[in-house]
Amino acid sequence: MVRRHGILFHLAGLAILAAALSACGLFKSEPKRLAIVYTNDVRGEIRSCGCATHDLGGLGRRATFVKVYRDTTKADFLLVDAGDFFSPSINYGKEKAEVTLKSMALMGYDAVVPGENEFSFGVEYFAARARAVGLPVVASNVVVAAADTLLFPASREATLSSGLRVGLVGVVSPTLKMPPQVAAGSLAIREPVAAVQAAVDALRPRVDVVVVLAHMNRGEVNKVAAALTGVDVVVNGHDGIPVRQVKRWGEPYVLQIAAKGLYIGAADATLGKDKRVAGIKNVVVGLGKTFRDDEAVAKLFQAYDLEVVAREKAVLPVGDAVTFAGANACQACHAPIFEQWKGTRHAHAFEVLTAQQREFDRDCTPCHTTGFFKEGGFVNAHATPQLSGVQCEACHGNGSAHAKDPKIKTDTVAKSTCRSCHTAEQTPEFDFATFWARIDHGSDSQAAGSR
Ligand SMILES: [Zn+2]
Structure with missing residues (x-):
C-alpha cells in the first residue's frame, strides 16, 4: 500500500511538474503544421453569386468556414488576403467596401496587402477605415511620395496558438494602374524585391515562418518569389488566375485562387524541425450553401440592405x-x-x-x-x-x-x-x-x- 501510495504520489508529482513546465512553455509540443487560409481578388462580391447551379461564395459563408476551420484544426491557423477585395465597377461599391472591411475584421484576418482597387474610394478612405475596423494592412513598398514614408507598415508579426512566430510582409507591383481617385504622383511604388528582402531580413531573427502577401501579375510574382531568400510562402492576388503551390527548389510556395470569392484556399503546411515550411497540401474549398451565413456578417448584410432600400426609394418617382x-x-x-x-x-x-x-x-x-x-x-x-x-x-x-x-x-x-x-x-x-x-x-x- 505504502509503495502504491508512493507511486501515486510520484505520478502526481510528475503531473504537477509537467503543468509547471507547460506553463513556462518548456513542455509544449513543437508546432508541426500551419494552416494558411487565404483569399484574393474578391472584388466586392459580398454575397454568393446566386447562380442557379453552383451557388458559391459570399462573406457570410466565408466567415462560417473560417470559424469552423479555426475552431477545429489542430494546426496553427493564419488568415490572409492578397488584395483587390474592393471593386469600383460594381453597384454600391463603396457600401460593399464597408461590409467587406467589417466582415474581414470580424473574421480576424492576420494581414492583408492592398491591391489598386482598395484605393478606388481614395487612399485616405482605405487607410482610415482599415485602421478604424482593425484590419492589419502590410505593404513594404507603397510610399507616400511627398513624405517619402511607407503608407502602411512593411510587415507584422503574429505569435500563433502553439507559440509559432510568423512574419507577414506585403508587396505590390510597380506596374499597378492606380484608380483615378489616387492623385497622380501621390503614391510611389518601390522596387519589390529589395523592399521585401529588407523586411524579411529584419523579421528573420525573430520569426519561424515568413509569409509574403503579393499583389502582382503571374509573371512578376514568380520572378519576385525566385529572387527572395528566407521566405516560406507567397500568397498572390491581382489577376485572379488560380495558382496552386508552385515551388521550385529553394523558392517559396506561391498560392492564389480564382476571383470573386467563390472559393477559399486552405494550405496545410507541414513544418520541419527548423519550423520552416517543408511541404504544402493545398485545398480549394467552394463556399456552397452548406456554409450558412455567419450571424454577425448576416447583420451587416441587413444594414446594407436597409441602406440600399432607403437610397433606392429616394430616387425618382x-x-x-x-x-x-x-x-x-x-x-x-x-x-x-x-x-x-x-x-x-x-x-x-x-x-x-x-x-x-x-x-x-x-x-x-x-x-x-x-x-x-x-x-x-x-x-x-x-x-x-x-x-x-x-x-x-x-x-x-x-x-x-x-x-x-x-x-x-x-x-x-x-x-x-x-x-x-x-x-x-x-x-x-x-x-x-x-x-x-x-x-x-x-x-x-x-x-x-x-x-
Ligand atoms: Zn489588382
Missing part, C-alpha cells in the same frame, strides 16, 4: 417615364400564352430575389425584371413593381407601341436574348433546346405582332 406595357397589357390579346408564361420560372424570377432579400441588389435585378437598363423599363422594386419578373417584354422588347397598334411589331427576336442573362458564368449548363422547351409558348393567331 418615375411616373410617366415608364413606357414598358407590362404583361397584363399582353394578356388581353394573348391569354393562353399569358397563362402558360405564368407557370414558368421566368414569371417568378423576382420572387427568387425577394426570398433572399436581394430585390434591391442591382447586381441581380437586371436579369430578374423587365426592361432594366432600358428607357422606360424597370427601375427598382419600389418605383416599378409592375415590371418585376421576366415578363413578355424582357424577351420580345418594349411592347407599348404594339399594345396600342397590333400591326406594329415588337423590336426584339426573343431567341436572341437568352444568353444575355443565361451567361456561361450564371448558367454553365445552358442548352438552348432544353431551356427553350421550358418557356416555349409557340405562337397564336393573335400574336401576329409578336416575334
